Amino acid sequence: MTTAVFPGTFDPITNGHVDIVERALTFADRVIVLVAHNSSKAPLLDARTRVGLAEASLFHLDGVEVHTSEGLLVDACRELGADVIVKGLRGGSDFDAERPMALMNRAVGGIETVFIMGDSALAHVASSLVKDVARHGGRIDSFVPEAVATEVYAAVAAQ
Amino acid sequence: MTTAVFPGTFDPITNGHVDIVERALTFADRVIVLVAHNSSKAPLLDARTRVGLAEASLFHLDGVEVHTSEGLLVDACRELGADVIVKGLRGGSDFDAERPMALMNRAVGGIETVFIMGDSALAHVASSLVKDVARHGGRIDSFVPEAVATEVYAAVAAQ
Amino acid sequence: MTTAVFPGTFDPITNGHVDIVERALTFADRVIVLVAHNSSKAPLLDARTRVGLAEASLFHLDGVEVHTSEGLLVDACRELGADVIVKGLRGGSDFDAERPMALMNRAVGGIETVFIMGDSALAHVASSLVKDVARHGGRIDSFVPEAVATEVYAAVAAQ
């Protein structure tokens, strides 16, 4: 049985993340979405909300779990019995940015990272861009699951 | 059970290829090295030799098979029961070059490609560079398995 | 009135090329598809066929013409009254490859090149990959206009 960990801030989870999870299930029996608890990125949504939205968005998929993590990614991977880390790639620059982290996780925790391409039609669906659209009054319901859109609209209105 | 196909010309197989196969075994139970029979690249070694060297170089690994293919990669994947295609990446340009092919295989055959990073210490061990060194009289025995070095020296001497 | 020249080998024209022409029409009143006559790339289809297929594939679009060229691109642009050259980009490596040519055309002919992104859903639809699929017995009718598919199947069968 192959277990893959898909780490991130998921602030919020998007249709792009859901797509990566679905593709990871082609080679992994179990995919764990690992929500980083304390991000240096000052998330829009608190960790509990991010986890809840991820669970609601992935409920329809078998073999998927949502966990949170506060420490080293490689420590969480060991505790969760992960065989590999999964990351999505859009272009060459993404890989250049991910490579040092993937090599560090290999060096520190002996764990491999596998990279998969998301759906081309979702190449623009990044959490940061989605929040940006919402903050400027645009509609985001074609980029995120319905429950996510509602939470994001509320959170940007409260800022 | 996860089956991964690792396609290429393997002209010849190098320590870099062996490293990718070993890493693929962290998430795949079965890794099939698929040697492209008729390459447009005018290989140095004939297909039979390339297959034999791959088999000899991977003999020590459980769950690894070597096959050849003449048609569409996605057809071979279907016949072999592959869940994913595996490719090694060294830098961002590699990904930009692989992406259209991976998207085409997804469009034509519905099969995903997963990308893994080879050992950094082998980043220069490409078949083309290895042959180049051998052609100019350099030693290649730290880049390829022993049996491969012998065949390559003989083949370049015969050119 | 803005005239844009879209140069290439068009061996054959694909849905990806048609998409670029349609997008170029958002800023250009007249888009000229310029088929390079004597390519160093040993085309599968002769120039006359490539022109004919381009014309058939673009017939439905107003403001589009198909021409051929044998000399310097910048000379053809001058004769055709072009304001800019148009090129499609898929990733960062594409731009790095196009940049020296675009700078050379600026230096030699004083003409600018503008780059546009094709439809993400067509990112894999390159002429070379389409021919590769056809050569190996795969179907290409979702990547090229119908008339093109027929010609390509015939040409690869005749090889």
Add this chain to the structure above:
Amino acid sequence: MTTAVFPGTFDPITNGHVDIVERALTFADRVIVLVAHNSSKAPLLDARTRVGLAEASLFHLDGVEVHTSEGLLVDACRELGADVIVKGLRGGSDFDAERPMALMNRAVGGIETVFIMGDSALAHVASSLVKDVARHGGRIDSFVPEAVATEVYAAVAAQ
């Protein structure tokens, strides 16, 4: 008539920006420099100053206007009657960074982005580097119009 919007923070406008505007005029009849009012980047100069400097720097060019915007870029484009968004590119990484935003603007507003190469001799003239040089006591008058240099020296001295 083709209208192009060139969006940015313009903190401050540089000779590099002026060069892009001049090149955009080869295919656009009207180029609108759109100064983002509320940037998350904590600009050195206030929006009014940035607009004023842009106007002074582009005064010599026919068909150029300077506007400000507070909301979604695509909404501003619609109100201004823009046919395309224009962006300058220096290297492949620039394109990889711009692509998701360009795809998002296409998805949200149905507007295309065209990319043009600036003058190679100005490849280093970015607003951030210019401010950095000024902050450390260097001269910037070969990188920005004269009125801009005066304002930037005053602003960094006041920090």
Add this chain to the structure above:
Amino acid sequence: MTTAVFPGTFDPITNGHVDIVERALTFADRVIVLVAHNSSKAPLLDARTRVGLAEASLFHLDGVEVHTSEGLLVDACRELGADVIVKGLRGGSDFDAERPMALMNRAVGGIETVFIMGDSALAHVASSLVKDVARHGGRIDSFVPEAVATEVYAAVAAQ
């Protein structure tokens, strides 16, 4: 005699930096590690500690000096009699990010930048990743000299 300046924040110096210094000594007789005093990056360690750790880590190498700088890099280079600036590169994106700065230093100070590749086996050893590992309770003693590890553990514990 060739003098090279290797500028950076060195927060902290890593085995990767030491490796670059050693390689720079293959063409430079004198390599000056130039620690930027006031970084906008909010360093973990104060400038005096960063200088001390750099000195301790490079003590075994002949021809190496450690200096600090507060102003323009090109001014420091002139005062130190530098012939070139040295930078390490890991991938293509690194070069795209360094290029504008290198061109600016050429334009402002007439000084060239030469780029060298670090040891592939240290491609993940970046100061930011090392601090990240330490903050999350991981071990960093295989990435930095011994004295550095002690200081970093103390500094992250005090945060």
Add this chain to the structure above:
Amino acid sequence: MTTAVFPGTFDPITNGHVDIVERALTFADRVIVLVAHNSSKAPLLDARTRVGLAEASLFHLDGVEVHTSEGLLVDACRELGADVIVKGLRGGSDFDAERPMALMNRAVGGIETVFIMGDSALAHVASSLVKDVARHGGRIDSFVPEAVATEVYAAVAAQ
């Protein structure tokens, strides 16, 4: 004393190559232009002509020599007493393409490669593009030294 080897096909030497040699002289006392004798690239000009044109184009520079080589680059470097190999870079993709070769030369011959940026204003002056312009009847005298232009015009006329 620092000796740098600048290897290539030099078919023909361009103003871009001359620029790199001049910049290499800022850190090297002796720069050796090493013309690859037997290139797999089917050069337009024979090796003797390429050497002669390089000598004529570099005659005005002190500390520059032109040599030819038939074997491994690292063997030539050893015989010539080279401390480093020098390569010019234009963009990130260039570096990704050069890196495996540079790592191979380090592995096989223990020699470092240093990368320098050419003059931005010459970013389009590549031998292949220059020949392409000449073949199509364009003028190349602003891209290559005068003697080179004469030889190239003659060679393309004789093809």
